Amino acid sequence: xxxxxxxxxxxxxxxxxxxxxxxxxxxxxxxxxxxxxxxxxxxxxxxxxxxxxxxxxxxxxxxxxxxxxxxxxxxxxxxxxxxxxxxxxxxxxxxxxxxxxxxxxxxxxxxxxxxxxxxxxxxxxxxxxxxxxxxxxxxxxxxxxxxxxxxxxxxxxxxxxxxxxxxxxxxxxxxxxxxxxxxxxxxxxxxxxxxxxxxxxxxxxxxxxxxxxxxxxxxxxxxxxxxxxxxxxxxxxxxxxxxxxxxxxxxxxxxxxxxxxxxxxxxxxxxxxxxxxxxxxxxxxxxxxxxxxxxxxxxxxxxxxxxxxxxxxxxxxxxxxxxxxxxxxxxxxxxxxxxxxxxxxxxxxxxxxxxxxxxxxxxxxxxxxxxxxxxxxxxxxxxxxxxxxxxxxxxxxxxxxxxxxxxxxxxxxxxxxxxxxxxxxxxxxxxxx
Amino acid sequence: xxxxxxxxxxxxxxxxxxxxxxxxxxxxxxxxxxxxxxxxxxxxxxxxxxxxxxxxxxxxxxxxxxxxxxxxxxxxxxxxxxxxxxxxxxxxxxxxxxxxxxxxxxxxxxxxxxxxxxxxxxxxxxxxxxxxxxxxxxxxxxxxxxxxxxxxxxxxxxxxxxxxxxxxxxxxxxxxxxxxxxxxxxxxxxxxxxxxxxxxxxxxxxxxxxxxxxxxxxxxxxxxxxxxxxxxxxxxxxxxxxxxxxxxxxxxxxxxxxxxxxxxxxxxxxxxxxxxxxxxxxxxxxxxxxxxxxxxxxxxxxxxxxxx
Numbered sequence: 001x002x003x004x005x006x007x008x009x010x011x012x013x014x015x016x017x018x019x020x021x022x023x024x025x026x027x028x029x030x031x032x033x034x035x036x037x038x039x040x041x042x043x044x045x046x047x048x049x050x051x052x053x054x055x056x057x058x059x060x061x062x063x064x065x066x067x068x069x070x071x072x073x074x075x076x077x078x079x080x081x082x083x084x085x086x087x088x089x090x091x092x093x094x095x096x097x098x099x100x101x102x103x104x105x106x107x108x109x110x111x112x113x114x115x116x117x118x119x120x121x122x123x124x125x126x127x128x129x130x131x132x133x134x135x136x137x138x139x140x141x142x143x144x145x146x147x148x149x150x151x152x153x154x155x156x157x158x159x160x161x162x163x164x165x166x167x168x169x170x171x172x173x174x175x176x177x178x179x180x181x182x183x184x185x186x187x188x189x190x191x192x193x194x195x196x197x198x199x200x201x202x203x204x205x206x207x208x209x210x211x212x213x214x215x216x217x218x219x220x221x222x223x224x225x226x227x228x229x230x231x232x233x234x235x236x237x238x239x240x241x242x243x244x245x246x247x248x249x250x251x252x253x254x255x256x257x258x259x260x261x262x263x264x265x266x267x268x269x270x271x272x273x274x275x276x277x278x279x280x281x282x283x284x285x286x287x288x289x290x291x292x293x294x295x296x297x298x299x300x301x302x303x304x305x306x307x308x309x310x311x312x313x314x315x316x317x318x319x320x321x322x323x324x325x326x327x328x329x330x331x332x333x334x335x336x337x338x339x340x341x342x343x344x345x346x347x348x349x350x351x352x353x354x355x356x357x358x359x360x361x362x363x364x365x366x367x368x369x370x371x372x373x374x375x376x377x378x379x380x381x382x383x384x385x386x387x388x389x390x391x392x393x394x395x396x397x398x399x400x401x402x403x404x405x406x407x408x409x410x411x412x413x414x415x416x417x418x419x420x421x422x423x424x425x426x427x428x429x430x431x432x433x
Numbered sequence: 434x435x436x437x438x439x440x441x442x443x444x445x446x447x448x449x450x451x452x453x454x455x456x457x458x459x460x461x462x463x464x465x466x467x468x469x470x471x472x473x474x475x476x477x478x479x480x481x482x483x484x485x486x487x488x489x490x491x492x493x494x495x496x497x498x499x500x501x502x503x504x505x506x507x508x509x510x511x512x513x514x515x516x517x518x519x520x521x522x523x524x525x526x527x528x529x530x531x532x533x534x535x536x537x538x539x540x541x542x543x544x545x546x547x548x549x550x551x552x553x554x555x556x557x558x559x560x561x562x563x564x565x566x567x568x569x570x571x572x573x574x575x576x577x578x579x580x581x582x583x584x585x586x587x588x589x590x591x592x593x594x595x596x597x598x599x600x601x602x603x604x605x606x607x608x609x610x611x612x613x614x615x616x617x618x619x620x621x622x623x624x625x626x627x628x629x630x631x632x633x634x635x636x637x638x639x640x641x642x643x644x645x646x647x648x649x650x651x652x653x654x655x656x657x658x659x660x661x662x663x664x665x666x667x668x669x670x671x672x673x674x675x676x677x678x679x680x681x682x683x684x685x686x687x688x689x690x691x692x693x694x695x696x697x698x699x700x701x702x703x704x705x706x707x708x709x710x711x712x713x714x715x716x717x718x719x720x721x722x723x724x725x726x727x728x729x730x731x732x733x734x735x736x737x738x739x740x741x
Contacts, residue, residue, distance in 0.1 A: 003534060010530055014522065212517030216578070219484040219511040220534040222503070416486070 003221045004229050011204065011233025016240060025241050029248035037256050051095035051125065056085045058102040059109070065136045072125065086116055096121055098129060106140050109133075176382075180354060183378030186303050187349045190310055190373055191342060197238035197311075198318035198338075201230055202331065205322030205415070214415045223412040227404070231315045295383070302380050302389055309396040310373025313403055314338065320407035323414035324427060345371035349378040357382035367392055369399035437462040437586055437617040438483065443492030445478055452478040453489070454641040460586075460619060460634070465612055467632035467649070467730075468621040471738055474638045476621050477514065480588055483619075484511050497585065507536040510584035514591045514621075516575055518563045525559035528578050535582040542581065549577045553603070568595045576604055580611060587611060588619045593627065605631065625731040635730070639738050649730070656728040656736070660700045661707060662686050664722030665714055670695055673717050681710075692721050 015021055055066060056077045066074040075094075077085050082099055089097040096117030103112050113133065115121060139149045163175075208214045217226060321334045348365045356362060357379050366376040366384075372392045380389065410427060438460040445453040453475045460466045470476050481487045483494060485501060494501045496508065519527055525546070532542035550556045553573055563571055572595045580587065589608070593601040609631070612618055620632060628635065628649075636646035645652065663686075667673045674695065677683050682700040690696070695718075701710050707725070714720050728736075 006530065006533055014519070018521070207519075211520050212515045213519055215486070215513040215515050216511070216517075216531065216575070217534065218486055219509070219513070220506055220531070416481075 003225050004232075007221070007226060007229025008233040008236070011230050012236050015200070015204075015234060015237035021237070021241070025244050026248070029245050029252055033249060033252040033256060036253075052092065053125075053129075054085060054089040054092075054094050054097045055100070056080065056082060056097065057100045059100050060102075061106075061140065062100060062133065062136055065132050066129075067132075072128065089116070090118070093118075095125070100133075106137055106144070109137060179381030180378075182299065182381045183353070184350065186299075186307075186377040187346065187374040190307055190377065191346055193238065193242070193307075194311055194314045194342060197234055198314050200238070201234045201315050202318040202322035203328065204230055204234060205319050205411075206325065206328060209323070209326065209415060218415065223415065224404070224408040227316070227319055227408055227411050230319060231312060235311065235315065295381070298386075298389075299380055302393070303377060305393050306373040306377050306396065309369075309393065309400055313369060313373075313396065313400045314342070316400070316403045316407040320403075320410040320414070323407075323411040325414075341368075341370035342374075345374035349374045353378045358384075363388075367395055369396045372396055435462045436460060437497060438619070439495040440479070440483075441493045441495075443479070443482060443489045443494065445475075445482065445487065445489050451641050453482075453638075455492070456638065456641075456643045457492075458636050458643060458646060460617060462617055463612065463615060464634050465608070465618045465620055465632050467628045467635035468619055468638070469628065469635055469730075469734060470638035472623075475641045476638055477590065479638065480511070480513075480590060480619070480621065483586075483588065484509060507582060508585045509588065510535075510579040510582065510586070511588045512575060512579040512590060512592055514594075516572075518571055518574065520564040521562060523559070524561050524563060524566070524574055527563065528574060528581070531578045532581050537582055545581050546577070549581065553577065569597060569600055572596060573600065573604075576607070580607075584616065586617050586619065588621075590621045591623070592620070593622070593624065625729065625734060628730045632730075637734065637737055639741050642741075644741050645733075645737050652733060653727055656733050657725070658700060658728075659703060659705070659707075660698050660726040661710060662688060662696075662698050662722065662724045662726055663710075663714060663720065664688070664690055664692065664694045664696055665718045666692055666694045666721050667718030676717070688722065690722065694721050696722075698726060 050071060050073055052073050052075060053066075054075045054077050055062070057063065063076065066076075068074060077088075080088070085097055085099070096115055099114045099116065100109070101112050103109050115126065115129070142149050142152065208217070317338055321331055321338070324334065325331050345365065348361065348371060352359065352361045352365075353375060362375060362379060365371045366379055366388075373396065376384070376389065376392050436459045438458075440456060440458045443453055443456045444451070456475070456479060458468075458479075468476050468479070478487065482489050483501075485503065485506065496505050499505070522530075528546050529539065529542050532546065533539060537545070547556075550559065555570070555573060558566065558570070558574070563574070566574070576592070579589075587608070592604060592608070596604060605627070608618060608620075620628075622628060632649055634647065635649050635652065637644050665673065677697065677699065684698045684700075686696045686698040688696060699710065701707070707723075711720065711723055714723075
């Protein structure tokens with residue numbers, strides 16, 4: 001067996017057999033699914049409780065306006081004063097009391113209505129109540145102006161613009177959302193992967209230094225082989241852990257859903273409401289169609305290339321840092337220059353690319369190798385010419401070779417340096433050794 | 434005598450610091466070669482150059498007549514001063530890994546490890562983790578790993594540090610056995626008594642320069658100063674002492690003796706015969722002790738380093 005595969009094998013087995021690695025592999029999905037289950041369970045609990053709201057309507061305009069829902073029940077009060085109503089609803093431990101006074105004009109109502117409650121009321125409940133009041137006042141205002149509300153409703157046309165590129169590809173807003181989701185997920189995944197496993201590589205280089213085995217090893221193999229072996233071995237361990245997480249989370253979610261009858265993904269979110277209002281089935285069909293419309297083959301190939309390139313690029317830098325210092329506490333001063341471009345990439349990705357996928361800023365950052373993996377991955381679903389993608393990949397891999405050379409230099413000198421924390425100036429000097 | 438390792442005019446600079454300046458060293462086959470020098474003299478840099486961990490700026494190194502090449506790594510066994518093992522790895526697995534990195538096959542490595550583990554009586558450590566072993570125990574494993582691939586050239590940097598006297602002796606005997614079986618040993622240490630005991634050649638590096646090398650016996654011959662330690666039993670010590678001081682370069686000496694005698698170190702001129710000194714002394718009283726002072730490696734080390 002040649003040296004490189006020996007080293008990769010050792011690094012891989014060493015990581016995978018490590019107790020804390022095993023614990024984290026099994027514990028993380030448990031914790032994640034546990035938290036989501038808890039949140040889903042709690043929000044169900046919350047929704048199950050019926051909230052009673054007393055309404056004291058002195059204007060008499062809203063008698064039929066408030067309709068009960070499973071979680072909200074309205075009680076109309078009459079012939080009581082505000083003070084009496086307040087104490088009554090407090091005694092009944094109602095959720096709150098809505099007080100609508102009599103005003104001269106409808107416009108005066110806008111500032112006159114008060115909601116009394118024990119604690120600050122939920123924003124969602126208040127929105128619902130305000131919507132109901134506004135709907136009624138609008139109708140009344142229209143009637144005042146001599147317009148029938150039904151006429152307005154009939155006149156209203158809902159516009160849903162069809163989007164199409166000059167090349168004749170049909171797109172849609174839903175598609176854009178999906179593209180964002182795809183790109184964002186890919187970029188975020190890479191970001192997390194780099195931070196978690198880059199650190200792991202750094203620690204394993206430091207371990208070799210602190211255990212003082214390094215000189216024994218590099219009297220047998222070239223430092224660059226050790227460096228590459230460490231990067232590949234740790235990466236394989238990382239992929240193993242990631243796959244284990246995906247499978248475990250999948251299995252656990254299925255188990256939780258079927259046993260407890262709680263759907264962890266049922267945590268209410270605005271997007272879901274939007275989808276629900278549009279009719280569940282047709283949207284699901286649209287989603288599948290839009291996914292099919294995405295340049296899937298292109299996406300997958302580029303995802304793999306950018307993922308590997310971007311990860312290796314950062315991994316070699318992490319290894320160089322590990323070699324330059326004696327202990328993990330000394331790494332701080334070198335971490336910032338690594339994290340900055342990474343964080344910048346995510347910011348550019350999530351703000352600039354979303355706003356304008358093909359703007360100048362997005363384009364520039366999708367060529368800079370330290371940001372291109374995240375930014376370009378987010379741009380590709382929106383359609384990037386193939387030559388641009390290839391150019392970016394080439395720049396990325398060329399830079400990777402450059403950083404490996406740089407890291408190997410630092411590594412070769414750094415692994416034999418003990419005792420003092422090097423400055424940037426010294427690191428540059430090491431390159432010339 | 435045939436040379437196993439020849440270094441010609443090797444220089445190495447780190448930034449502004451010259452670690453080695455034009456050092457040439459020849460290590461004869463089958464010898465135990467002591468590489469000596471004060472801390473920071475450049476010994477470790479020289480050893481790392483032999484191991485191809487660092488490359489010399491100028492100069493050449495030959496192993497067995499060939500210029501040093503990457504594949505020569507398998508002919509060298511190196512026990513560095515900064516040594517250690519993976520703490521969380523099992524002894525056997527780790528030894529196998531390190532042996533395979535030196536080019537042994539898995540099967541071959543296993544067979545040889547079994548032999549060495551039995552020989553050093555550490556067979557039952559195979560499944561233990563390094564962190565469960567004491568420092569001395571870990572050192573034994575390290576020694577085995579260093580010699581396992583039967584290298585032609587063994588390089589030991591402070592091999593006895595961390596060993597108790599019994600194990601230090603055991604390792605010393607193993608090194609001598611390996612030499613007798615044909616290996617050449619380069620031995621870097623600050624413990625002069627082991628140099629005295631084991632080395633037949635030495636080289637002294639000081640402030641990046643080689644300032645002394647050769648056979649230990651030849652060096653000692655060159656460094657002896659025609660000084661003799663004498664014990665003289667006499668009735669009239671004051672008069673004899675005065676006369677001795679007049680005739681020779683005399684300094685006080687102390688050695689163990691059952692007699693109540695005068696004890697001196699007496700230096701005679703370079704070509705004078707010790708016989709003359711002895712016969713002169715017998716005329717002054719009873720000669721109880723007469724030994725030539727041979728400089729120890731320690732003396733030579735200190736004298737040479739201070740002179741430079």
